[in-house]
Amino acid sequence: MKIVVIGGSGLIGSKLVNNLRDMDHEAIAASPASGVNTMTGEGLDAALAGAQVVVDVANSPSFEDKAVLEFFQTSGRNLLAAEEKAGVRHHVALSVVGTDRLAESGYFRGKIAQEKLIRESKIPYTIVHSTQFFEFLGGIVQSAADDKTVRLSPAFMQPIASDDVAAAMAEFTVGAPVNGVVEIAGPERVRLSELVQRFLAKTNDPRTVVADVHARYFGAELKDDTLVPGDNPWLGELGFDGWFALQKTPR
Numbered sequence: 001m002k003i004v005v006i007g008g009s010g011l012i013g014s015k016l017v018n019n020l021r022d023m024d025h026e027a028i029a030a031s032p033a034s035g036v037n038t039m040t041g042e043g044l045d046a047a048l049a050g051a052q053v054v055v056d057v058a059n060s061p062s063f064e065d066k067a068v069l070e071f072f073q074t075s076g077r078n079l080l081a082a083e084e085k086a087g088v089r090h091h092v093a094l095s096v097v098g099t100d101r102l103a104e105s106g107y108f109r110g111k112i113a114q115e116k117l118i119r120e121s122k123i124p125y126t127i128v129h130s131t132q133f134f135e136f137l138g139g140i141v142q143s144a145a146d147d148k149t150v151r152l153s154p155a156f157m158q159p160i161a162s163d164d165v166a167a168a169m170a171e172f173t174v175g176a177p178v179n180g181v182v183e184i185a186g187p188e189r190v191r192l193s194e195l196v197q198r199f200l201a202k203t204n205d206p207r208t209v210v211a212d213v214h215a216r217y218f219g220a221e222l223k224d225d226t227l228v229p230g231d232n233p234w235l236g237e238l239g240f241d242g243w244f245a246l247q248k249t250p251r
Helices: 011-022 044-048 065-086 106-120 134-144 162-174 192-202 240-245
Strands: 002-006 026-030 053-056 090-096 125-130 149-152 180-185 208-211
Touching: 002 011, 011 026, 011 162, 044 065, 053 065, 053 162, 065 106, 090 106, 090 162, 106 125, 125 162, 134 149, 134 192, 134 240, 149 192, 162 180, 192 208, 192 240
Parallel strands: 002 026, 002 053, 053 090, 090 125, 125 180, 149 208
Antiparallel strands: none
C-alpha cells in the first residue's frame, strides 16, 4: 500500500515512515525538504499520485497565534483538496488530547480548525489525539521558565514517548478509517509540575518548579483533566524513567 507521510522528516514522521516500511508498505516521506509544500501546494499532486493513505504529522513552524491558524487552515485545505483529486481513501491526522478543551490557546485554536476541515471533507479519516510527548519536556521548561523557577500547573497529564506515538500511528494508518477520534497516551498519569521537576533533576538543572493552578500552558489555563485521555486509550509501553534511560543526550 502506498502511504504518504506529510511531515515525514520530523520526529514522529521519520519514525512512522520506518515503521510502515518495516510492515512492507511503500511509505513516502513528504516535506518541504523533499519538494512537497502543503502551504503552497508545491509537489502535492505528484507525491499523492497512487496513494491509498495520507498521514499528516506536520506541525506549524511558528507558535504565534495568527501564524499557527494560517498554517493549519491553509495546509489542511491544500492537502485535503489534493487527496480528493488523487482518490485517497484514508486521511490520518495527529492531533492532541484535550484540543477541544484548550481553545484559549492560539496553537490549539489552529488544531481545532484543522480537525474541522478534516471532519467536513469527503475523505474517510482517523484523527489520533495524543498526549504530550516526553521529548517536548524541554520545550515546556523553556516556555514556563523565569530566572531560577519554572511555573507550571499541577494538572494531570499522561505523557507518551515518540516511539510509542509512531507505533500507534502505524497501527491506525494501516487500519480502517474510524471517521472519528482515537486517543493514545503513556502508561503513567502524573502531575505536570511534578514530572517537570523530575526531568530537571535528571538533567542536573538547578531550577525549581513552582506549582501554580493558574499557570498557563501555551496560553491556556488547565483543569485537572484537560491533558488526560478518556476511557480506554491506546497505551504506550514507556514511562518517564524507561524513556529517559534510552536517551543518549537528554533533552
